[in-house]
């Protein structure tokens with residue numbers, strides 16, 4: 082099939098590349114010329130494991146091209162995916178201006194029937210707005226499909242090629258048939274393709290993200306309570322997670338959720354509820370708990386070092402909002418690092434992939450280190466904020482030598498308190514007892 086994917090960000094670039102991988106002819110479109118120029122030269126603007134190799138192969142085999150010319154891409158395509166951003170506005174609602182502008186652009190260029198697919202996360206009812214935006218601009222027939230994306234950054238290729246399920250919201254048999262044809266190659270091992278109306282498909286994405294965010298905030302509250310009552314959240318998490326009705330995923334306490342999706346999607350669904358004269362108290366609480374949790378690690382630092390951190394130096398390992406991505410949008414590390422800087426601390430940061438994006442956030446207010454150990458030199462403490470695998474088994478003896486004081490604030494519970502004790506660290510995890518070092 083010939084398709085175009087508009088928006089070459091984390092979602093569009095992965096989706097376009099994976100559709101090319103299954104044999105389709107794909108044009109990836111973006112309105113940022115520099116991005117398309119870079120992609121044409123083989124430079125991938127984001128870090129996503131496995132993506133670069135897949136792009137290279139599909140470009141070399143002629144199935145994947147990049148363009149800034151939306152009209153041309155639409156003319157060549159039977160299906161047009163919209164995968165542009167839907168950032169939050171000040172009032173929490175999703176900003177649909179890019180989605181609707183692309184929809185109008187698609188309509189202007191159409192020279193026959195097209196299937197127009199929203200892959201961006203959009204509030205319920207957006208399919209109607211897309212139809213209304215396109216209708217006056219074209220006399221050609223079209224179907225609007227709502228096809229939310231569930232990929233996780235850091236494992237996006239795997240998620241796309243082997244989805245848990247595919248959700249398709251549409252109103253015509255032809256649109257369903259086209260979408261099934263596109264997705265069947267990814268569903269050979271039995272993942273269901275769920276067909277439903279557009280509104281339900283749009284809602285499904287928000288329900289899934291909101292539920293996942295709820296699990297995280299819930300577990301963070303349990304962790305905070307564990308600290309007060311002397312329980313260990315790591316035991317509690319396992320004990321609860323083995324219940325098959327609950328499961329182990331997303332029960333890890335930490336420094337709160339971040340990223341480009343959960344924070345804005347939780348706000349957007351609360352906003353949709355308000356527009357429909359409903360409160361959504363659960364999700365309002367999820368958000369408030371998450372905001373507070375992002376401050377927990379610095380609160381622990383303050384409890385140990387006092388409110389003024391002037392003259393103190395802190396190393397921070399992990400800046401991306403989660404491991405295996407370079408994405409720093411809404412990352413808890415921003416709140417953590419700013420919390421340290423506001424109190425006068427010196428901060429040395431390390432992340433395996435996110436340093437370039439971090440420089441845009443922190444400028445020259447922190448020092449940047451390509452090697453994790455280098456950030457530790459002279460540090461009064463280390464804060465672990467993102468649980469990259471390479472942080473899990475460090476050389477503790479070497480760390481002790483480099484640091485001024487052997488103190489670790491572990492925002493992701495990656496270390497074993499017993500090992501910390503053996504190495505003489507003072508250790509402050511989330512939701513479990515602290516260890517006092519020698």
Ligand SMILES: NC(=O)c1ccc[n+]([C@@H]2O[C@H](COP(=O)([O-])OP(=O)(O)OC[C@H]3O[C@@H](n4cnc5c(N)ncnc54)[C@H](O)[C@@H]3O)[C@@H](O)[C@H]2O)c1
Nearest residue numbers: 088089090091092111112164165166167179201202230234
């Ligand atoms: N990032 C994720 O893990 C994820 C997962 C599922 C769903 N989503 C949703 O998918 C959508 C895209 O997310 P993302 O993370 O890929 O965003 P992104 O910001 O990484 O990418 C968006 C891209 O769209 C381009 N763009 C914006 N306006 C354009 C226009 N008018 N014409 C052409 N290109 C335009 C931008 O230049 C950018 O390259 C959002 O709605 C998001 O909520 C994201």
